[in-house]
Amino acid sequence: MKKRTNKFKNSKKKGEFPIVIDQLEQSVKDQLHDEANLIFKKINVQNKNILIFYISYLIDKKRLDDNLFTPLLYSETEWSTSNLVDNLPIGDGKQYQTVEEVCSQIISGSVGVYIENENEIVTFSILNNQQRPLEKPERESIVIGPQAAFSESLETNLNVVRASIKSNELVAEKFTIGSRLPTEVRLTYLKSLANDEDVQTMRQRLNDLVVDDIEDSSVLSQYLEDSSISIFPQFYLTERVDRFNYSISKGKIGVLSDGSPEGIVAPTTFFGFFESTEDVYFRWNIATFFRMLRFIAMFISFILTPIYVAVVTFHYEILPISLLETLGQSRSKVPFSPVLEVLFLELIIELLREAGARLPTKVGQTIGIVGGIVLGQAAVDAGLTSNVLIIVIAMSALASFTAPSYLMGSAIRVIRYPLIIVAGLFGIIGVTFGLCLLIIHLLKMTSLGRPYFLPVYPFVFKDLDNSLIRLPFGISNKRSISYRLKDDTRYKEKKSTKKKDIDDLGD
Structure with missing residues (x-):
């Protein structure tokens, strides 16, 4: 092994070529650790020895035969490194002077071609690309607009x-x-x-x-x-x-x-995580309504259950008498404190969500719907939770699904738990303190060096239509000025909104 390693190290140096074909083959084997599917083909054309090597499962074999072997074997051209790139019908030919560089191309789906006594090796990309085609998005579904998602290629x-x-x-x-x-x-x-x-x-x-x-x-x-x-x-x-x-x-x-x-x-x-491309496809008033609905749902998602815990634990006097009686009757058989009761149900919801996501689609939907109904009703009948809390938890869970970004929705779900705990310990004061810390954290954050809470902080009035609301195109003709783009004008407002009679169209 030491002799092989030393031989390979010498072959990697610039200017080491020309090299004997057998020595090149051994160097490639050493570099790729004797890859089982590494193929070497030695052919003789016009009294010149040519070595062709590649990894079999990475290569499109039909293109290899049609565009490489056939021209090499049946052409009367006197092949050299320079005219390989120009005359072979493959394209994407690259020349290298080290075995290490060539091997990095081989593992990416290229074929190496070396003509004995030449100073360089030529590689051609003939990758057998088995990536899946474009499909519909699964996590960011919309009703109106293009339905294409990225692939792994x-x-x-x-x-x-x-x-x-x-x-x-x-x-x-x-x-x-x-x-x-x-x-x-x-x-x-x-x-x-x-x-x-x-x-x-x-x-x-x-x-x-x-x-x-x-x-x-x-x-x-x-x-x-x-x-x-x-x-x-x-x-x-x-x-x-x-x-x-x-x-x-x-x-x-x-x-x-x-x-x-x-x-x-x-x-x-x-605020960008609550925007959807569907907002552009809808009319401005409908899009604004849906965008505001997402913000409200986000707030409900992480504040509703902590407020429930705080009110039931410390501030029940703010509830109307009729609602307080209903809540009291519903919780009369529950042996747990409100904070434990809420955490118990939240844990069940998270388990159902994770089980539904990991199981096959049809089974996952069944588990999510049937499991939620069965477990919720069983928990109420067993006296482990109250009917009112079931409604609160369901509203909070539904609201968390409205965020177009799955990552932001997951972050909001996690934030809910510390707020529930401080609500159980300190009531409304604890919830308020937790929200203040959360807002301070958001105000301090940046994204690529830009303030994360734009356009609210720092406040930029002109950018509100690009984040919190959506105005008609006739009014909103500017791009966001917060990012200091090279051109902040999307279209000329006066020209686009000017009306012309049919007699003026020829002018």
Whole structure:
């Protein structure tokens, strides 16, 4: 083994070529640790020995035969390294001078071709891409609008992004991240629109990231976020192609990772997680209603059960007499304190949610519906909880599902538990104190260096229509000014709204 290692190290040096074919074969085997599916083909064309090597399960064998072996064997061309790239009908030919560089291409689905006594090795990408096609989004479903989600293929994802954004201003910078398991990452943005400072910040974070590997875009976003301690996501992860493209067209930055069916959008705000691309497709008044409904539902989701605990434990005098009597009768047989009762039911809801998500789709839906009804009714009959609390828990659970972002919905679900505990210990004062800490935390957060709570803090009146509400297109003709884009005008308001008679159309 020592002799093999020394031989391979010598072959990696610049200028080591030309090299004997047998020595090159042994060096490739050593570099790839004697990969079982590593294939070597030696052919002789025009009195020249040619070595072709590849990993069999990564290669499209039909393209290999039609575009490589057939031209090499049956052409009268006198082959050399220079005319291999120009004359073979494959494309994407690259030349390398080290075995290490060639092997990094071989494990990515390329074929290596070496002509004896030449100074370089040529590789051609003939990857047998077995990725799934584009499908409908599962976590970000909408009624109106495009129904396409990203796949695990980076090439496919870049293809659909380019197909939607037909502009030479679209930039897709290439990065390779992962010292042990390299992964290709693309930084995408519009050159004429995106803020240069934001682009440079993301570029620097990608360049400075040194890790063994990144499993998914969600893992990459955690490495790139401003604060890894916060429970709130600072970048928006989307599986929707139209959401990604819409964000790019608004001047934001996108990151796509090979092997991940999600794209990263940055920078983003807390309120951006409650926006949906469906808001653009609906009329402005309907979209504003739905957006406000999501904000209200978010507030209900994490405040309703803590308020219930606080009122029942300390502040029952604020309830109307009729409601207090009903609540008293409902809780008369419950042996637990309100905080334990709420935590017990919340735990059941979380178990049902996780079971429904992990089981097959049809079985999961049945478990979620039937399990909720059966367990809820059984808990009331057994005296473990009250009827009123069942309604409160159900409303809180339903409200948490209205967030378009699954990550934000999960964060809101977790926030509910510390608020329930402080409500059981200190009542309304504890809930108020917990909310104050939560707001302070949100005010201090940033996303790619930009304030996370924009446009509320710092307050930017002109950006309210891009976050909290949606105004008609005739009024909202500006992009967000908070991100200091190169061009903040979406369209010319006067020209777009000016009415013309039919006699004026020829002018």
